[in-house]
Amino acid sequence: MASKWLQRTVVLPPHKRGCHLVTSQILRDIEADLSSIKCGLAHFFLQHTSASLTVNENYDSDVQEDVETFLNKTVPEGRAAPWKHTMEGPDDMPAHIKSSMFGCSVTIPITDGRLNLGTWQGIWLCEHRDRGGARKVVVTMNGA
Secondary structure, three states: OOOEEEEEEEEEOOOOOEEEEOHHHHHHHHHHHHOOOOEEEEEEEEOOOOEEEEEEEOOOHHHHHHHHHHHHHHOOOOOOOOOOOOOOOOOHHHHHHHHHHHOOEEEEEEEOOEEOOOOOEEEEEEEOOOOOOOEEEEEEEEEO
């Protein structure tokens, strides 16, 4: 069976600041293409510099809140913060740093037409802005 490449752009609606489980939202948009791949990889690329993607806990929302608490304590904002880039507000530069900490992409194996995530794993959108807006994720799938 020949290998194929498929690509879709998923638009996630605006989320409030914090870490959000978005696996089901993404799967709705890629399910038909994903189901056609028996063995392969799915690469998820977030086209933004003030949000991030990661794979983490999909069950206990306390983990999402704890990660957000960690990020806010690690990367301060406000008048006491040392950042020079403040053109888009006090949450802008901290958002860029947080995005770089987690990154803007994840790659997940595809097995039998499904994402091969662990039992307790899901895809998170980490929104680092107070008003980040809709976010675009380019999903590129390759496999046979």
